[in-house]
Amino acid sequence: MSSPPDPAILLTGTILMASCYGAGALTLVLARWSGRLAIAAGHVAALAGAVAGLGVSLGVLLGDQGRTLTLPLPVLFPFARLSLSMDGLSAYFLLVISLVAIAAALYGPAYLRAHSPDAGRARQAAQVLALNVFLGCMSFLCCAGDALTFLLCWEGMTLASYVLVVSDDRDGENARAGHLYMVMAHGGTALLFIAFFALTERAGAFDFAALRAAAGGLDATTRTALFFLALGGFATKAGVVPLHVWLPRAHPAAPSHVSALMSGVMLKVAIYGILRFAFDLLAPVTGPLPPSWGWTVLVLGTTSAVVGVLYALQQHDLKRLLAFHSVENVGIILIGVGLAMVLCRREAAGVALATLALTAALLHTLNHAAFKGLLFLGAGSVLCRTHVRNMEELGGLARRMPWTTGLFLLGAVAISALPPLNGFVSEWLTFQALLGGAGHFHGPAGLAIVLSAAMLALTGGLAAACFAKAFGVTFFGRPRTSHAEHATEAPASMIAGMVWLGALCVVLGVAPGYAVRLLDAPTAALLDGPGASAVVSIRGPLVLSAELALTGTGATAISMTVLTALLIALAALAWALRRGSSGVARREAPTWTCGMSPTERFDYTATAFAKPLRLVFAALYRPRREVTRETAGTPYVASRIHYYGEVVDVAETQVYHRVQRGITLLSRIIRLRSTGRIHGYIGFVLGALFVALLLFGVGR
């Protein structure tokens, strides 16, 4: 649509982005004089960087497709040539990152001031530094043109987010969360190292072009092995079940705008890695991808979606709940990705379907970034005004923080995949893709796909239930504690950050066609097909249509725009109706509680709200529940009853804790058994020599 912008401009944009983030990182020196100044300057720089990134990515995406923008970096390591190269896919993820980064940068300073006014300078400096490094690394990771740049940015991203997690609040909890996060991330990275270096050593070079060429010569098993190594690495970062345990601990621990970045963006970087590996680096030269890849991803995705939302339902910590929803949404994205993998490069019908699936996944990536960012920011403003994360202690905030409430509601509707917001759009596309896939594969495969569609429906319903709980208990009813009682609306700059993302949710929901247009470049590049809009919005940007290419009674088409218009019109009508035909005045009265005078104790708690589902899914939750009753004399009169219940992550308790305990115990034993006597020392030396002589010395 627009004239392709001059590469030079894009290069300058990239350099601008780099320098902005760099400058932002350097603003930590300002903390020498004033921490607040450093914070402000750092976030301004981050904002500038994000805007630059937005410009660059739009430039690439709207420019002529298929062009790859490359930029050699200064030679840092003699053994590798670092370079940036940006194609549609990189640009799209850069876009996602930048969009959320803008909100975070707007939101950050006021939040940090309000949430931790007593922060020392060192800490503020660390936060500014880490934030900019974090953003910079993520941005450049998506634009990396070679393995080393990718890995360096990857590690930088991890380290920076770790610093942000532990920096927020130095009680043991954050340190532990950060530790778990860092360790699992490290394990994942180790897998990535193998996957990458197996390629680089064949290629003899680091840049992706060479890796592609090297991968061409791989035999099937090696190729698949490498893919699964990479998948393991990225899945750890993306929080795919069962590698998710770090996520619900680390994300809530960070400052809220960083949580928004981690949940909304950092996970997507892992998705980017999967896509890059599966469709670009490791993809066979000809023929479809090995089926094992796609099916694995599809299954993982479905599992994550369901498990994530099920655990989210039982959380009472607002930010942890959101974190578990990230697990769910990554799962939904992976469903699309896996489907695209399964379908891609099959016969003609396959291409369209694969494009549909990939479009759904990528669109959901963007959508999730928007609404999850929004929700975390909302939770952040609640947190910084009440300093409470447990929703049982909140309530009644709707009257005290109307803006936050409204925006959070927007996010809640979006994440529950309800029309007319963006969450519904991408899930609709996923459904269509799944249906198409089911029709394409007859037999068990098709049935499996439909089942994952059903699971997706279940996920949507549970998400709605979960957010009815989270939103209702937090913002509605009576305030349950004085924290909530005395809450006030968040400062304007924070609201601004939320409004930005909220607007994004609405636009992406009402006119998704324009976002689909942005997907042309990446989808066309990855699937060498017609590109997204050729498949999904043939009939103009206002209509989404999905050609299931089966018996061909025609495509399913919906128009979010028309529907929204209809909704608004009907709402207007209904409003007129509601005003009533008579002018009888409205009066207020206490809520009906069977005649007793209502207190906040009457309001339904989150625990109570989630209880029916807890019982329905008890088999999976294995909920722990202890009820102790103190009776006054006679057992028939209970003076007070203590109830304690919790739902613990099965994967965490059953797997991780055991492994960890095992290793620790083993090493303790070994250490205690080890001798301190010099004779033992000498004996070992002698033994080593003896064995070595026998092993290597004896002539053969």
Added chain:
Amino acid sequence: MMSGEISVVIVLLDMALLVLIGPLVTGIIQKIKARLQCRQGAGVLQPYRDIRKLLRKGTVQADTASGFFRSIPVLVLAATVAAGALVPVMRAAPPVFPMGDAIMLLGLLALARFLTALGALDAGGAFGGMGASREMTIAPLVEPVLMMVVFSTALAAGTTELGALAAHRGTSWILSWRAADFLGFAAMLVLLPAETGRIPVDNPDTHLELTMLHEGMLLEHSGPGLGCMLLASHARQIVTLGLVSALFFPFGPTESAGAMGLLLGAGAFAVKILVLAGFLALVESSYAKLRLFRVPQYLGVGFVCALTALALRIL
């Protein structure tokens, strides 16, 4: 690409029709129930009278409720009615301009339910919370099965747009039914009481905390607000019935034919709805309400039927 295209006017006409006859269906069901219980029962127009009365009344709002409370009935009604716009009533063809499909329809109904639950929580108090909790427990279990039923037909038609679905099935449906269709229909029948909030899943006639789901959420609404909510629940009921008829026995012109064809379609629709209403009344007066935690097993029956339908369709 579209087999037949219906102008937007007719779509809106459909919608209006649904909203208008929604209460009537409820009235009919009540009447049949009364008869089955050997009672005289209220007239079939009683629901209209109720709504008119409510619209005249003033409102009593809970003092704890926030500003959102007042807008909730409006939004719920709007969402439900909009869902109505997606159901082909006197047509069996997609509209000229695409609006939404079955998934969108379910989405809109879910939106309405979501907002209702929020409204219930807004006022605070135990009834609302309990109702919302139960409603939001049942809904996630119903939706996937409903979705599967839709899929089982959509897979045959290659589209989820209800008009196109209907067009694909054609008006000679009863002859072309396969095993999958029967099973799907069976699943649908199991789901109907749940989706329309009737026994054995819910009891529409009481707020008694032991039995109610949906009614508890309406407790704090009053006057015109309550009126909107009631209208919305009537609409929801008929929309669901409409969905069934569109999925399994569509009837009506596939071309944008003249008034004659449309009237024929409308008549057919009325008949179908009456049958289904009778079925609902029958079930409601011959079963007792299930315990909340028995409901999942009850829905399980539907799930199995739907799954088998899908399997038969695909394998």
Added chain:
Amino acid sequence: MRAHGAGAEDPVSTEMVHAIIDDIGALLLFTMILIVAAGQVYRAIYAVAAQSLLIAIAGGVLAAATGNIDLWVIAGITLVVKAIVLPSVLHWVVRRMNVRREVEPVIPIAATLALAVVIVVMSFHLSASLGTVRQAITGNALPVGIALTLTGVLVMATRMTALTQMVGLFASENGIFFTAMAVTQGMPLIIEIGVILDVILAALVMTIMVLRVRSTVDADIADLDRLRG
């Protein structure tokens, strides 16, 4: 030094040298067994002295055989330092700090002997497995050297007191010396001297430390095992 292969004017023929070296090697192994078996610290010390003496003799023989002047010097130094000075130092230390005269084994002496036998067998098997060595190192010097070195260390590993450990150390260094001398070309003189000086220095430091620990905490330094894990 001489070039490879001694000239015709050698007083003793190569075969004879081989024979003698092998015999001395056997004797060395015998002394080694004595050291391992010694129940008294003094006996161990005397055995080391005897061992050093034998090595000095071996040096003399080889010197006579190859006419290598350096070897004479080395033999002399070995005689003085290792056969006389160091043993007497040890002797003095033992008397100085009146420790119990009995050797306190970590594992039973019989077991140590068994291990020693294993080591000897292993070293002969080893050197047999690489045939061509014989010309580079005279006779059985290599296996004997390996055996002595390892057995010396074995003694260090299986004896409680610091003194017996030092004895073992000297024994194992004797092994090295023996092999070094038997290298047909002979070692460069400076190196040998440096080596010996180092040995002396090490012995000195060790002795000092032993005495220091004696004086500070009344324990044998080799018994300390507070640092572990």
Added chain:
Amino acid sequence: MAETLLWVLPLVPTATALLMLTTRDRRILSALDIGGSTVLLALTLVLVRGVASGGPRTFGVFRVDDLGLVFLLLLVVCTLAVSIYTVGWLKQAVAVGNMKGESLRSYFVLVHAFVATMVVTVLADNLGVLWIAMEGTTITSAVLIGYHGHHHGLEAAWKYIIVTTIGISFGLFGTVLIYAAAADVHAGAGAMSWSAIMAVAPRLDPGIVRIGFIFVMVGYGTKAGLAPMHLWLPDAHSQAPTPVSALLSGVLIKCALLGIIRFQTIASAACGSKFPAEVLLVFGLTSIVVATPFILAQHDLKRLLGYHSVEHVGIVALGLGFGGPVGTYGALLHVMNHGITKALAFFAAGTAIARYGSRDMRIIRGLLAVAPVGATLLMFAALSLAGVPPFSIFVSELLVLRAGIGQGHFVAIAIFLAMVVIIFAGLLHHAGAMAFGQPAATAGREAEAPSPLLGMLLLAAIMLLLGLTIPASFDGLLRRATEVIVG
């Protein structure tokens, strides 16, 4: 010029030591200390330029090539950092009473004697001289380890001297065997000079060289702290005065490695590069695996660092074992990186320990609150030891990894990575626990002294620099050094 430097270089620390005998004043001693180290560094840099232009130089038993220079650079840099650090450390130690004011002179003298012996080991061409110098380092450092005089120190020193002397005597035996093999084909005194042997290496008797190399590997490996001969190392490195620990862990074990490398080149020339590679691989992996549990379950900060030395020496051996240009380059780079990082780690640990008066990591808590800079540096060192970018060790580990995968040693790689991750978990746990949280009441609140910080910042700067880039000149040095080994 360069030739003269060859014999001047060892003399510099010797002369410094002799000069020190003339005074007892702490300030003058420190001044001499820093002066001597600076001169050493300066001369080394001159030598580096000379060799870069004119290739390897030989002078009698001394010879300098790029391989030696890598280690020499590490040695002099660490020495300078140690001298700077010592100033403030000593002040504190004397104040507390860890060091007796009157015995300072002997301490300084010994340190420089120690440095002198290490210089000789690096520059020695004659394998005999190499051995003598190696034993010299043992003796001097043994005295330094026992310097505090309490019986823990003596115990450590005793274990150190006995075990390493045994090791070294094995080394001597190996040297003798190699010499015997060489003398067979080469005749003459040259048969002990490494360069001369390399000239004829392919013709050496493989059997005897093999035995010789194994003896050297175990012998010098003991000194280098390779498992299972490493047991003395945690004792010694934890008991020595902090600056000495830094020298031991940072430099000395690397000198032993240099010895091994010299023999490895001979062995791979004589019996094919596969054989020494195998041996190195096995010992390297063993070290990494053995170190892991002790790192996880450790409470003593300095012992922890000691075990990390075992692990990282193992990694160097692994790199050499993987071999090839990449692996060797990585190993050499790792030698440099680990030396710098480990010295830094010991410095930071030393200051923390002095602040809390305990080496128990369960007592050192909330360091960030009381000593932000020191805590940050400790964190940096820990992260670098754990192989996190942008710190130097990441780069070298990455190269070792590449080499391993390139050579197809996937099992070794799997073990290596698993251990690295586990160790990372343990280390991060320890470091995080020390840095964060509320400081104990026992923690000293005094401000951080400048001189230790200066010494640490110097090392931290190098660590960060080498993590972000490898300067062309240094890269050239490493490449030439790699050629010396790989050929």
